[in-house]
Amino acid sequence: MKIKKGWIPIFLLPAVILFLLIYAVPLVMVFVTSLFDYRLTGQGMTFIGFDNYVRLFHDPDFAKALFNTVIWIFIQCIAHVALGTFIALILYKKPKGWKFVRTAYMIPNIISNAAIGMIFLNIFNPQFGIINSVLKAVGLEHLTHNWLMDSSTAFPSVTLIWVLFAGYTTTLVLAQALSIDESVLEAAKVDGATPFQTDLFVVLPLLKKIIGTTMVMAATYMLQMFDLIYITTNGGPGKTTTNLPLLLYGVYKGENNYGYANTIGVFIVVIGVVAMTVINKALKVNDEDY
Amino acid sequence: MKRRALAILLLGVMCLGLLTGCGGKKTEEPAAGTSDDGVITINYPTFQCGVNTAAPVVAQLVKEFNEEYAGKYQIKLEEIPGDANYVDKIKVQLGTGDLPPVVYGAGYNLLDLALAKDLVVDLTDIVNADPEWKALYSDAALTTNSRDGKIYASSVEGSVVGYFYNKDLFAQAGIEAPAKTWDEFFQQCETLKAAGITPLALDTADSAWVTQLWWGAMVATASENGLAFMQTMNPDDYNFDEMVAAVEKVQKMLQDYTTLDAIGGKYEHAANNFLSGQAAMIANGPWMIGDFSDTSKTTADFADKVGSAIYPDNFVYDAPIQGYFVTKQDDPKLEEAAIAMVKFFTSAHAQQLGLEMQGMVPASSSVEISADAAATYPLLVEFLSQASEATVRSDNMQATMYSNLLDVVSQELPRLASGELDAAAFCQALTDAAAKN
Numbered sequence: 001m002k003i004k005k006g007w008i009p010i011f012l013l014p015a016v017i018l019f020l021l022i023y024a025v026p027l028v029m030v031f032v033t034s035l036f037d038y039r040l041t042g043q044g045m046t047f048i049g050f051d052n053y054v055r056l057f058h059d060p061d062f063a064k065a066l067f068n069t070v071i072w073i074f075i076q077c078i079a080h081v082a083l084g085t086f087i088a089l090i091l092y093k094k095p096k097g098w099k100f101v102r103t104a105y106m107i108p109n110i111i112s113n114a115a116i117g118m119i120f121l122n123i124f125n126p127q128f129g130i131i132n133s134v135l136k137a138v139g140l141e142h143l144t145h146n147w148l149m150d151s152s153t154a155f156p157s158v159t160l161i162w163v164l165f166a167g168y169t170t171t172l173v174l175a176q177a178l179s180i181d182e183s184v185l186e187a188a189k190v191d192g193a194t195p196f197q198t199d200l201f202v203v204l205p206l207l208k209k210i211i212g213t214t215m216v217m218a219a220t221y222m223l224q225m226f227d228l229i230y231i232t233t234n235g236g237p238g239k240t241t242t243n244l245p246l247l248l249y250g251v252y253k254g255e256n257n258y259g260y261a262n263t264i265g266v267f268i269v270v271i272g273v274v275a276m277t278v279i280n281k282a283l284k285v286n287d288e289d290y
Numbered sequence: 291m292k293r294r295a296l297a298i299l300l301l302g303v304m305c306l307g308l309l310t311g312c313g314g315k316k317t318e319e320p321a322a323g324t325s326d327d328g329v330i331t332i333n334y335p336t337f338q339c340g341v342n343t344a345a346p347v348v349a350q351l352v353k354e355f356n357e358e359y360a361g362k363y364q365i366k367l368e369e370i371p372g373d374a375n376y377v378d379k380i381k382v383q384l385g386t387g388d389l390p391p392v393v394y395g396a397g398y399n400l401l402d403l404a405l406a407k408d409l410v411v412d413l414t415d416i417v418n419a420d421p422e423w424k425a426l427y428s429d430a431a432l433t434t435n436s437r438d439g440k441i442y443a444s445s446v447e448g449s450v451v452g453y454f455y456n457k458d459l460f461a462q463a464g465i466e467a468p469a470k471t472w473d474e475f476f477q478q479c480e481t482l483k484a485a486g487i488t489p490l491a492l493d494t495a496d497s498a499w500v501t502q503l504w505w506g507a508m509v510a511t512a513s514e515n516g517l518a519f520m521q522t523m524n525p526d527d528y529n530f531d532e533m534v535a536a537v538e539k540v541q542k543m544l545q546d547y548t549t550l551d552a553i554g555g556k557y558e559h560a561a562n563n564f565l566s567g568q569a570a571m572i573a574n575g576p577w578m579i580g581d582f583s584d585t586s587k588t589t590a591d592f593a594d595k596v597g598s599a600i601y602p603d604n605f606v607y608d609a610p611i612q613g614y615f616v617t618k619q620d621d622p623k624l625e626e627a628a629i630a631m632v633k634f635f636t637s638a639h640a641q642q643l644g645l646e647m648q649g650m651v652p653a654s655s656s657v658e659i660s661a662d663a664a665a666t667y668p669l670l671v672e673f674l675s676q677a678s679e680a681t682v683r684s685d686n687m688q689a690t691m692y693s694n695l696l697d698v699v700s701q702e703l704p705r706l707a708s709g710e711l712d713a714a715a716f717c718q719a720l721t722d723a724a725a726k727n
Contacts, residue, residue, distance in 0.1 A: 040384055041406045127551040149494070149554035149704040233554070234495065236701035237708070254694025255726050256381070256403070 027269065034263040040256035052263035062264065064239040065247040066271075068155070069222065072243065073275060075159060076218040084169025085211060089199050091170070092177035102174065109167035117231030120161045124148045124232075148233050154240045161228055162221075169214040176210040177203060212283030219275040223268055244268050330627040332365045332391050337376035339369035343577050344447075347644045355634050363627040373398070384409070391619055391628035392635075395612030397689050401435070401443050402523075404617060411616040411625055413632075414441045423633055426641075426654040431610040434685075444636040445613035445653035447644060450677045451503060451575040451686065452600040452607075454582075459487050459570040460597075468599035472508060475602045476539070479547045482570050490543055491560040491569035492552040494703035497688055497696035500560045501540065501552075501703065503573035503607070506687035508536035511603035520684035524692050524727070528720040537706065537713035544707035553707050565592065575607075576670045579649050598673035606677045609685035610653040691724075698723040 034052055036045040056062050087105065091098045108116065123130050126146040135144050147157040180203060188198045204211075226245040229235060235242035235250070242250075244264060252261035279285070334352075338344040352365045368390075370376045377398045383389050389409055395401045404410045417423050418441075427441070435443035455468060463485040469475035479489040492501045510520040512532035519525055519533065544553065549563050564572040565581060565588040572578075582593040600606040614635055616628040634640065641657045644650035649667040651674070664671045688696065702719050705711040711719070 040381060040403055125551055126553070127549060146550065146553050146704075150708055151705060151710055234697065234700060236554075237704035237710070238701055242701075250694070250697055253378070253381075254692075254697050256693070257726075258385070 030262045030265050030269075033259055034266050036259045038257075038259035038262075040258065045259070048259075052260050055260065056263055056267065061239055061242070061247060065242045065244050066267075068239075068241065069243045069271070072159065072222045072225065073219045075163060076222045077215045077279070080163050080166050080218050081169050081211060081214050083164065084166030084214065085173050085204075085207070087166065088170045088173035088177055089203065091174050092203075093195075102170070105165075105170055106167035108165040113227040114231060116161065117228045120228075121148070121232055124157055149237055151237050151240050154233055154237060158229060158232055158241045161232065162225070168217065172210055172214055173207055176207055180206055208283055209285055212279060212285035215279045215283065216276050216285070219279060220272060223272050223275070244271070327361075329361060330363050330623055332363060332624070332627050332631055333368055334365050334392055334631070335368040335370050335376065335379060335390050336394065337370050337373045337396075338394070339367070340371045342371075343580065343648050344644065344650065347640075347647050347650065350643060350647065351635055351640055355631060358634070359627075359630065363630060365631060389617040391617060391624055392614055392631050393617060394614050395443055397449075397611055399612060399689070399693070401612055401615055402437070404615065405437060405442065409617050410442050411618055411629070412440050412442060413444070413616065413629070414439075416629060417441050417444070420633070423637075425656060426636065426638060428610070428653070428655055430608065431613075431653055434610045434612050435615075443613040443615040444632050445610035446636045446640055446650075447611045447613075448608070448651040448653045449575060449611045449686070449689075450606060450608050450651050450674065451573070452598055452673060452677060453503070453571055453573040454564070454578065455571045455597050455599060456564070456567060456569075456595055457597045458595045459567065463487055463570075468597070469602045470604075472511070472539075472602045476542075479543075483547060488549050488563070488569045489547040489571060490552075491564040491572040492544060492548040493555045493557050493560040494544070494553055494707070495556040495700050498699050498703055499557050499688060500573050501544070502687050502699065504543065504601075505536055505540045506607070506684070507573075507601040507605050508539055509533055509687070510684045511601070511605045511682055512536060517682060517684060520687065520690070523690050524724075525690065526692075526721065526724040526727070528717040528724070529714075533717050534713045537716050540703075541706050541709075541713060541716075544703065545709075553704050562587075567592075567595075573601075576649055576651055576667075576673055579667055579669050582669070593669070596669060598669055598676060600676050600680045603682065604680050605682040605684075606680035607686045608677065608680070608683040609689070612689075613653070691720075692727045694726060695720055695723050 033045070035047060035049060037048045037051075038045045087101075091102055122128075124147040126132055126144070126149075129147075131147065132144040135141060145153050147153045184202060184206070185198060188202045193202065222243075224245065225243060226249065229241055229243060229246055230249075233241045235246045245268065248261050248264040248268070251257050251264060255261075336348060338348040349367075352367055356364050370379055373396070377400070380389070380393060380400055381403070384403055384407055387407060387409065389404060393400055393404065401410065417427070423444070426444075427435070431445045432441065435441060435445060453468075459482065460466075463478075463482045465478050465481060469478050482489040490504070492504075493499065494501060506520055509516040509532055511517075512535065515530065516532035516536075519530070549555075549559075549569060551559050551563075560569075560572060561574075561578070561581065563569040567589075581587050582596050583590075614632040616625060616632055619625045619628070636653070638654065638657050641650075641652035641654060642660065645652055645657070646660060646663045646666070649663070649670050651670075659671060659674070691699075698720060702711060702716055706713070706716045
């Protein structure tokens with residue numbers, strides 16, 4: 001059937017208008033206001049050029065928040081996606097109870113982050129939390145900690161709250177794995193490949209694009225992460241668990257400094273674009289063929 | 291042809307869909323202003339709703355105001371549960387210059403933010419012309435609600451804060467009375483600890499309300515310099531000897547004299563530890579008195595076990611809570627209505643109502659405690675009597691520090707408790723954060 005391509009831009013128009021109004025215009029405003037001394041306590045906005053950006057690169061709190069954000073993106077893109085993919089590779093062989101596991105593993109992902117945060121706040125509670133209670137019960141009292149408020153354990157403890165729940169990754173990778181043509185797997189079997197070799201050299205390469213997509217999702221999830229950290233540690237102790245969104249919120253709410261907060265916002269957008277570009281290029285997510 | 295027509299129709303529908311929400315019917319209720327029947331509506335956003343202790347008082351005042359000014363003024367409550375949500379909303383509205391006609395400053399110093407934008411109505415002439423209203427302003431209330439000699443706000447509630455102790459736990463440890471000096475206080479902590487009792491209910495999260503009360507009391511009573519610091523709005527230097535010494539004691543409190551969950555814990559954790567008898571003392575205001583007889587929070591006989599005290603070295607927090615202020619409006623009639631509301635909400639009657647309904651301390655010392663209130667809140671009467679004997683007074687540290695320091699306190703106290711920071715480094719962190727304002 002012949003497609004009249006002239007209609008395509010016209011039908012794209014509503015979406016483009018929506019994008020411009022809802023995302024592009026505010027994004028431009030965020031960038032423009034980042035060039036001003038713009039505070040709630042001030043009488044107006046004073047143009048200061050790139051002074052906020054200069055402050056950004058001399059701000060130790062920003063350096064720490066950036067470091068934490070980047071580390072969390074790496075952890076999420078590697079450990080979280082690897083775990084989700086590993087579970088998908090087990091489930092696609094449809095072992096007994098695979099549907100139950102698929103559903104059960106998804107449950108934490110459909111609970112709101114606020115509820116998850118409260119649950120883990122109680123799990124890690126130093127006085128009556130389940131972790132310290134179990135450690136005490138098995139005679140390991142010396143290992144008990146104030147997990148979320150000790151600088152040595154806060155970062156890994158907060159990370160554990162989300163890194164293990166890879167339900168979305170599992171679901172997406174599993175859907176792709178289940179769509180692999182049986183003949184491909186049979187051919188590998190005929191050629192004498194073991195199940196492990198089939199997974200490693202046949203199935204995984206065929207899943208490269210969806211894994212790339214889940215990595216992009218994981219990275220953006222980390223760039224947006226706010227509520228779980230806010231509820232459990234509020235970025236503390238010190239700045240141990242502060243990421244860029246939390247820093248932005250602190251500058252906006254505490255210092256009432258909208259200009260500098262928007263500067264951090266611009267940087268978050270830049271990191272997001274860089275992260276997506278790197279992942280897309282590395283895994284050739286947008287290539288036409290495998 | 292039909293397909294093309296359908297395509298154009300669909301495109302038109304999509305474009306119309308985009309515009310949906312941009313226009314549409316105006317809301318039924320006016321945002322604020324005069325309605326067709328001549329009644330001026332004051333939309334009043336408040337966090338004093340739901341489970342907030344002041345909610346019944348505010349609801350009653352709204353009801354009485356609407357009755358008294360029927361046909362002229364009407365208040366419509368906009369409920370915003372949670373103090374932080376309320377502050378966020380007001381800040382956003384400040385950013386757009388579109389504040390509600392009446393704002394309650396509460397403990398969040400919203401007055402200065404609104405003044406910085408020149409959005410507050412000067413009440414000086416109106417208050418001075420009204421002897422009844424003027425008489426309700428104590429010196430402290432004038433200080434809290436005035437800037438540069440001009441009155442901008444009016445308080446309804448006082449903030450007289452000491453601490454509560456569990457008489458049974460004190461008796462178990464052989465302690466007969468609250469400490470008169472800080473040395474005696476820390477000795478009592480040791481005695482309680484030796485008896486297997488956790489001396490203090492503390493917190494570090496949400497700006498560490500309970501902990502900072504002890505901390506500020508130690509600063510205020512350390513010297514004239516410490517007291518001057520406590521009476522300074524938005525201090526920017528925390529690097530002085532009295533402060534470092536007080537922080538060292540806070541560190542000891544967090545390390546040796548409190549529950550495990552205090553580090554990272556919120557006020558609710560501290561309150562629960564005191565109400566459940568797990569800790570012997572908690573610093574807090576009289577608004578907590580109602581909790582002592584609330585059987586959903588503690589045992590039926592708990593109220594009988596609680597005693598009140600002012601801090602060692604004769605100190606008590608005593609500063610009216612920043613009150614209601616009127617914001618500049620395009621419609622002068624709306625401003626008049628807002629002024630009438632502020633006057634009504636901070637009148638002697640309103641303060642008496644708060645006292646009788648919820649045990650709220652009146653902002654004005656001229657409002658006497660009625661026999662009914664005394665019978666309902668005997669601990670309040672006992673505490674106010676003790677507070678009247680205090681010789682050192684100031685506002686609390688949380689109310690005077692820059693707002694960005696509230697988070698810094700919560701983030702750095704756990705490091706202070708773990709020993710990762712010493713007192714000097716903690717004070718430096720606060721000074722550095724203050725410099726960002």
